Structure formats: C-alpha cells, structure tokens
Amino acid sequence: MPSRNNAAAGGSSSKVKYSKLANSDEGYIDLQFKKLPTKVPYKAIALAIILFVIGSLLITIGALLLTGYINSSYSDTTWPVLIIGILVFLPGFYHLRIAYYASRGYRGYSYDDIPDFDD
Template structure:
C-alpha cells in the first residue's frame, strides 16, 4: 500500500486540497504578449552602410574611368583592382541600405532586425 501524498509545506494531505475552476474567459493569454514593440532602428549600422555604399560607388567610378583611359593611361593593371575593391565595398552597403529603406517604408518581410546592430 502506497503512502498518501502530502503537501510538505503545510502538511495537508493532497486529497483535502481545494481546487478552484478557472474562469471560462481566461484562456491563459494576456494582451501585452501580442503587442509588437516598436522596432529599434540601428542608426550606426545604417550610417556604416551609407559610408560603404558611397566609398564603393566612388571606387567603381574611379576604376571605370581608369579602365577607359580618362584619368591616366595606366591601363587595366591599375583599374581592375580598384574596380574589384569598389564592388566588394559597394555590395554590402547597397544590401543593407536596401533593407533599411524597405523596412522604413513598411514592406512585408523587411525589418530592422535584419540589419546587424553594433550597439551590443
């Protein structure tokens, strides 16, 4: 025969514990858990993306002018590295600025959470 369970804190056997029924309107949820908090805008990351975008665009323009011969007659040996660096700097800046723009306009599927935040 098993011993009866007791509530150790009060010493009351569990068979004598009174239970109360929850109200029928309480489904266990509260309204606050469904409210969205306003998005935190990562200003530093957007500023960095803007700087990358501008530097990349500048390097692409300079590289294309070098390649076409308008700046100097150095040829492709100077122009190609400048173009490659310009493209590598331009792409992340453009990508994050596009996400920031779409998030600011409220497009579906875009949010400021997709941009890495440097405030940690």
C-alpha cells in the same frame, strides 16, 4: 487566491500569490505575441551609407581607369580598384535597401534585419 510563504528564499516574510491558468488559453498569453517597437540602428545605417559612397566612388574610378579616361602610370591597379569597389558597394547597397524599405513600411522588411552595433 491561495498564498504561500517564500521560506526557501532566505526566510523572508514576503508572500507570493499563485493562481491557476485558465484552461482555454492553452498556455499562451497575449503578451508573448505583442510586437515590440523596433529601434532604428542609426550607426549601422551610417556605416551602410559610408560603404555605399566609397564603393560607388571606387567603381567609378575603376571604370574610368579601365576605359582610359584617367591615364594611370600603373595600369595594374585598375582591376583591384574595381573589385574592391564592388566588394565595398554590395553590403552598403544591401543594408541601405533594407533600411529604405523598412522606413517605408513594406511587408517583410524590418530594422531587425540590419545588424546593430549596440548588441
């Protein structure tokens, strides 16, 4: 293999070896198709669990307020509690579902689909 001095990088005497690529691989190497191991986003899953639990609790309280099982002195708080419960429940449920299916190895589900806080 031919070698060349790397004189442009400050005149050091290190030698870099170059070689031609094979014509049969069309410029691709196997390493670029290798799937990297995915790390589990524990913080995002913990947040999804918290959102799921709080949303479920608010939906339950809102439903009980709406049906009259819980007497409220302020009846105008029923719908906001129910709506906030739904808005908190949905992202928690969505990310927990992705985490569950990814842990079971279902096709099309990966931990990469869950946003991570470490980025």
